[in-house]
Amino acid sequence: MSDSHDRYLGMDRPITRRDFMNGAAMAIGAAMLPDGRAFSATEAPEPQNQPEYDPARKTGLRGSHPGSFEIAHSLRDGTFWDSVGKSVDTGEAYDLVVVGGGISGLAAAHFFRERAGTSSRILILENHDDFGGHAKRNEFHLGGRLQLLNGGTFLIDSPTPYSQVADGLLKKLGIDPPKFDTKFTDRKLYRSLGLQSAVFFDKETFGEDRLVVGTPGRGWDDEESKSETRKTISWESFLAKTPLAPEVKRSIVRVQEAKVDHMPGLSSAEKKARLSKMSYRDFLLNVVKVDPGVIPFYQRQTEGEWGVGIDAEPALDCWALGLPGFQGMGLEPGAAPNMSYSAAGYANGGSYRFHFPDGNASIARLLVRELIPSAVPGHTAEDVVTAQADYSRLDREDAPIRLRLNSTVVRVQNARAPDSAKEVEITYARGKQLLKVRSKGCVLACWNMMIPYLCPDLPEAQKDALHYLVKIPLVYASVGIRNWTSFQKLGIQNISSPGSYWSGISLNAATNIGEYRGPTKPEEPILLHLSRTPNKPGLPAREQHKFGRYELLTTTFETFERKIRDLLARTLSAGGFDPARDIEAITVNRWPHGYGYEYNPLFDPDWPEDRRPNVIGRKQFGRITIANTDSAATAYTDTAIDQAYRAVNELMGN
């Protein structure tokens, strides 16, 4: 990239991004590994106790931010224990220690206290500088006004209806998704301004840069409007505006509209069985027999759901997700026995669709408020959105529940043989300290594939099972821009970009809740959401995730930023957008360990329930139990809660 192009993009402009360096500096001690110096957890000047500590306001590289993962990686690489001194016993003793401050960990603390009573002493240890895990808040102050986006976990949705346990917890926290959706989500704003969906065809993939505004059946974000645009924009007229070759256009119309039974003579169940063992790419190429030029148009449509493109996703999952080509096949609604979990769920009907302005970070904040009321002031699920968290209240010596950030757990050990143990020793690294606490029980609500490094005494079969659960990498960028007049001029609310580095751009959803007000005028600053799911088409799914993780960890902030500016310039400049002038802030939420792994019938054996790696992996080990979505082999908030409930019940005796 030339210097002058970089200048055009605004790579030299000062924006609120570089303060991520402060984040790195603050946690750098953790990266340097402990030197054994003795001082207790409470007397150390911990970052979270410093005035003004507010990680949600940080921009730059967030998610797995610098300083959060280096210890874990050195533990994985076998270099950690050689370079540390002796651990220091803090003398702290708890009824429960939870490893991981995501929704599963916070829910575990809640369920434990519910059963054990309000005087129970609980410590939550979290390696990041903020709580919430994937449910992370991105907070901006643009033009003097608070604007929020989700750094990770977004929707209170799930392929299957929320269980009584998960639903019960939402209710306890005051969250009523259907009511909130009607009351607080403004689905009319963008429509009233005539904004619609668009597709950006990039020259590297499709031969030329072209933005096509208005997509069939995907006009605006509500059911009523969807049917309106379906009436007004046909596939033919949409495709006529694209740079695709005539034979590709004809194939796409066939996939989208033709009612053909591609497997005549088979029952619905037999068809589903076949479709579950072939990729959607193969289905399109070999069964529907499309022109190969069709593939780039559909390739990434499954990434947001499963982290891989259509080359590695069963056609059956794609049917359940609503992708086209199956309309004449007479497939009956509902799951087939060998459907992967999420597809089975969607085929049976999903649940809620509401989201808070900061996504499920509001659920995490409500949980923290419930556990440590003084840390997140307020009383309702509405007022939590604008509440200013006081991080210095999270880890008070006199409080029954403590939440300790920037603390990576490195060893969890039953104090005696697992079947007779009454206590667990938990060792964690924090800054330059290696510290030890004791507890009557421990819930590991952390990423399951990390557990074998924390508990090397686990049976080998269980460690193998835990290692199997490779998480899916994703990256979400939140970009603050000066105004959105370019979106208005072009008539766009969101852009899908099937060939680009970032697979899409969308204006922040319009939500007004409590005292929070989203922008309503195009002249006002607003936040954009961009996403990318790094993978390597052609490899088996788990290998694609490993490849993507490596890519994320080796990509610099500068590269992410240049790609953001480049895409915004190429899609919006015809509407007057100037990347150098109009971008005010960038946060890149990098999640090398993102969605929990869901089994994929193309690559995973068809195990019976009790042989599945998540079931073998989550087995209780003495006074240690295991939560996190990984334990359910899914990637949803309801399962994070359900698994916490199970893990707590195992620990306390069902």
Ligand SMILES: Cc1cc2nc3c(=O)[nH]c(=O)nc-3n(C[C@H](O)[C@H](O)[C@H](O)COP(=O)(O)OP(=O)(O)OC[C@H]3O[C@@H](n4cnc5c(N)ncnc54)[C@H](O)[C@@H]3O)c2cc1C
């Ligand atoms: C980008 C993204 C978008 C998503 N969108 C949605 C969505 O819209 N809806 C939905 O339902 N789900 C979504 N998910 C899935 C999400 O994973 C779950 O909903 C849920 O938030 C997971 O909670 P958890 O507590 O199980 O795991 P996590 O949120 O991953 O929390 C586990 C925590 O444990 C910490 N930890 C790990 N090892 C250690 C250690 N050794 N010491 C201390 N701490 C440790 C981790 O750093 C992490 O903070 C999304 C996930 C991602 C990554």
